[in-house]
Amino acid sequence: MQSREHDSPGSVHDAVREPGLPPGPTELHTIGPGQETFGALARWVPEYGDLFCIQSRDRRDPSFVVSNPEHIKHILLTNHENYAKGVGFERVKMLLGNGIIVSDGEEWRRQRTMMQPGFSRANIARLAEPMRTRNLAMREQWGRLADTGQSLDITTAMSCLGLDVILRAILSRDLDRLIEREGSNPFAFLAEDATRDLQTAVRFRNLARVILGVVAERRASGERPFDFLSLLMDARDRKTGTGMTDKELLDEVNTLIIAGHETSAGTLNWTWYLLSQHPDVEARMLAELSAAIRDDSFSFDELMGLNYTACVLKETLRLYPPVWLFSRRALKEDQLGEFRVPAGAHLFIAPYFLHRRPELWPDPERFNPDRFDEACSPPVDRYAYVPFSAGARRCIGEYFSFVEMQMHLALLAPRFALRFKPGNSAAPDNGIELDPAVNLRTRHSIHLTIQHRHSV
Numbered sequence: 001m002q003s004r005e006h007d008s009p010g011s012v013h014d015a016v017r018e019p020g021l022p023p024g025p026t027e028l029h030t031i032g033p034g035q036e037t038f039g040a041l042a043r044w045v046p047e048y049g050d051l052f053c054i055q056s057r058d059r060r061d062p063s064f065v066v067s068n069p070e071h072i073k074h075i076l077l078t079n080h081e082n083y084a085k086g087v088g089f090e091r092v093k094m095l096l097g098n099g100i101i102v103s104d105g106e107e108w109r110r111q112r113t114m115m116q117p118g119f120s121r122a123n124i125a126r127l128a129e130p131m132r133t134r135n136l137a138m139r140e141q142w143g144r145l146a147d148t149g150q151s152l153d154i155t156t157a158m159s160c161l162g163l164d165v166i167l168r169a170i171l172s173r174d175l176d177r178l179i180e181r182e183g184s185n186p187f188a189f190l191a192e193d194a195t196r197d198l199q200t201a202v203r204f205r206n207l208a209r210v211i212l213g214v215v216a217e218r219r220a221s222g223e224r225p226f227d228f229l230s231l232l233m234d235a236r237d238r239k240t241g242t243g244m245t246d247k248e249l250l251d252e253v254n255t256l257i258i259a260g261h262e263t264s265a266g267t268l269n270w271t272w273y274l275l276s277q278h279p280d281v282e283a284r285m286l287a288e289l290s291a292a293i294r295d296d297s298f299s300f301d302e303l304m305g306l307n308y309t310a311c312v313l314k315e316t317l318r319l320y321p322p323v324w325l326f327s328r329r330a331l332k333e334d335q336l337g338e339f340r341v342p343a344g345a346h347l348f349i350a351p352y353f354l355h356r357r358p359e360l361w362p363d364p365e366r367f368n369p370d371r372f373d374e375a376c377s378p379p380v381d382r383y384a385y386v387p388f389s390a391g392a393r394r395c396i397g398e399y400f401s402f403v404e405m406q407m408h409l410a411l412l413a414p415r416f417a418l419r420f421k422p423g424n425s426a427a428p429d430n431g432i433e434l435d436p437a438v439n440l441r442t443r444h445s446i447h448l449t450i451q452h453r454h455s456v
Contacts, residue, residue: 086327
């Protein structure tokens with residue numbers, strides 16, 4: 001670390017002493033996905049509290065870490081027009097294009113307005129039926145594993161499930177046509193490769209040919225099978241009446257594939273692990289499923305009436321939010337409480353650490369789904385809980401994700417008991433090692449033993 005006399009203007013020493021800026025650690029640090037930032041925030045959030053300032057190694061403007069729900073509300077809702085997508089999103093844009101996750105301003109508003117009707121409750125209810133079919137097929141596969149006493153790589157299983165569900169929601173019957181035409185599923189590597197390295201990015205960009213081929217066929221034939229792609233193709237700008245260009249469709253489909261796949265897959269991975277460690281929670285969830293789900297033909301309303309099951313998923317998302325760190329950039333000078341936010345400042349919100357602040361969450365390390373049951377606990381502050389972001393840019397696919405995850409648990413959990421495998425070599429000391437990349441993952445796959453419930 002540089003001595004005081006060698007500090008450059010704008011260093012953290014100056015920022016701490018400059019009137020109006022919050023204090024913070026004295027060491028230089030460039031915040032971003034990865035173990036270094038994760039470890040640093042694990043130290044600094046308890047020490048410096050709900051708002052502090054960090055000087056970057058390579059960014060001129062100061063960085064703020066925000067864990068105060070009122071400040072988060074101000075950034076994401078009250079004054080969200082002043083906060084553009086922050087650092088890191090340029091790399092996402094290189095992979096996904098200028099889809100709804102990375103766009104800003106009028107372009108984002110146009111995209112959101114055009115896409116929102118496609119995510120209505122009625123549309124999601126129709127898209128839930130392919131989810132049921134896919135999970136029933138998975139139930140047969142798991143039954144064979146349980147019969148033979150094999151263990152289950154739940155991480156890979158949930159990744160494959162999540163990818164298949166979102167692809168069928170986007171492409172419906174065209175997915176099977178593509179697999180037959182290409183000789184294999186051209187998207188399969190997304191479930192197998194968690195590194196997101198340059199080679200993966202190149203392979204992903206090469207999928208443009210496949211996706212645009214489907215778009216061209218549908219434009220030529222006029223066919224519109226019920227799926228997200230058709231809904232996007234039929235969406236119209238309210239002001240101009242124009243639809244999306246092929247490039248816009250490609251960017252939004254890319255975004256749906258990655259965001260829709262990884263959120264649900266990661267959450268279900270953690271959910272099965274947590275249930276294996278908390279038999280009391282599992283028993284309560286199974287009791288609810290037994291009372292509410294009579295057979296495999298349960299209705300959409302019955303599925304979405306599973307209150308405790310939803311609480312289990314919400315608590316999993318509290319402990320292990322898929323996007324553990326995201327950012328905004330101040331366009332103009334602003335104020336957070338007593339502190340000044342200069343124009344150009346980077347503001348980081350870290351849901352993983354926000355969700356574990358004892359001031360907001362009593363006994364924060366405990367897996368307790370009752371936190372989200374208003375019959376048992378006070379209502380949760382919506383800006384203390386942001387696994388899908390919050391405010392104006394709350395994730396458009398949140399409801400779809402919950403339908404997908406509840407469908408899976410409703411069909412699989414009553415049939416199979418999954419338990420953490422003792423001595424699992426993928427998890428040293430029977431612990432789970434986190435990989436805080438762009439998405440919060442397990443560094444190694446979680447392996448669980450699988451048994452039929454009737455034999456437990």
